[in-house]
Amino acid sequence: MNKIPFLDLQPTHSVIKDEMIQAFNSIYDSNWFILGQRVVDFEKEYASFNQTKYAIGVSNGLDALFLAMKALGIGSGDEVIVPSNTYIATVLAVSYVGATPIFVEPDSLTYNINPKLIEKAITTRTKAIIPVHLYGQACEMDAINDIAKKFKLKVIEDNAQSHGATFKGKLTGNWGHVNATSFYPGKNLGALGDAGAITTNDEKIAKRIQILRNYGSKEKYYNEVIGHNMRLDELQAAFLSVKLKYLNDWTVQRQTIAQWYNEVLQSVPDVVLPHTHSDATHTYHVYVIRTKKRDELQKALTKHEIGTLIHYPIPPHLQTAYRNLGYKKGDFPIAEEFAKTSLSLPIWPGMSKENCVQIGNVIKSFFKH
Secondary structure, eight states: OOOBOSOOOHHHHHHTHHHHHHHHHHHHHHTOOBSSHHHHHHHHHHHHHHTOSEEEEESOHHHHHHHHHHHTTOOTTOEEEEESSSOHHHHHHHHHTTOEEEEEOBOTTTOSBOGGGTGGGOOTTEEEEOOBOGGGBOOOHHHHHHHHHHHTOEEEEEOTTOTTOEETTEETTSSSSEEEEEOOTTSSSOOSSOOEEEEESOHHHHHHHHHHTBTTEEETTEESSOOOBOBOBHHHHHHHHHHHTTHHHHHHHHHHHHHHHHHHHTTOTTOBOOOOOTTBOBOOSSEEEEOTTHHHHHHHHHHTTBOOBOSOSSOGGGSGGGGGGOOOTTSSHHHHHHHHHEEEEOOOTTOOHHHHHHHHHHHHHHHHO
């Protein structure tokens, strides 16, 4: 049997190596490394890709969420609705601006925040909703936006895992008032280091974020507000520009691999396969199955040198960092069940059908015996 890592960047990186080296040489020779033409170019390219008027490059996805909320004036005393099952960065950003995260359970099929449960979580202090397009699938954004409009709330999409996903034909990162994404190296569109971006169709928000990310300054040494050093650098922007040209092709490969998995695993008992909402598309940042025998299955796959990850073993409300919120086990049972049963299988552009069959056979053998 072949060793199969959870993530292998080599197949994609080998194809674009010459272009990436050329991009590096261009930046190196220019001797301009911060907020130059390559950042401007990538911002235009990503805005075009995402069909938004503006994209602002920033240092990483967490900072993108933080700056998005700060640009909207969200702060101390405010509440922000977030999914009960998400990566901790979504929640940390709420804390960074001094607001309180209010958790809402996910839909049991899509893993995304359940719009039907949002209204009862809204109070007079609620200022925004952060829908997270988890694992690569778009949230039910029309329903979420309807609720936000009804209660005069802001919508901030966390689009870190779903570059290019759509709901009812409209791209994620284009539904909210302001939206954040990450280009962490393992993302579908990944830099060669930390990087992120904010998308919006609101010119005032875009200009405010441009100032906030750069020490509160539009002109050097003239500071309009108390800002931050949260800028996308020239080198990562150049790398991202190269990769962006390939993203749609890589997404198709991910979707094909997911279909191979579905074919191999559809008859396996006690395994829940990914479900895509009829109005959504899925870019498969990760391919997540669920089983009550998750830990034993993970050990069996590890024994056969097949890499896996758990997204995520501890839901945010049970993290030690958020003990002060006073939550306990059982408060968000769906998120807790996902944490106990979810297992992410290898998926990356360049994987072969034989890889999927090999993984599927190990899983079948595990349940058979």
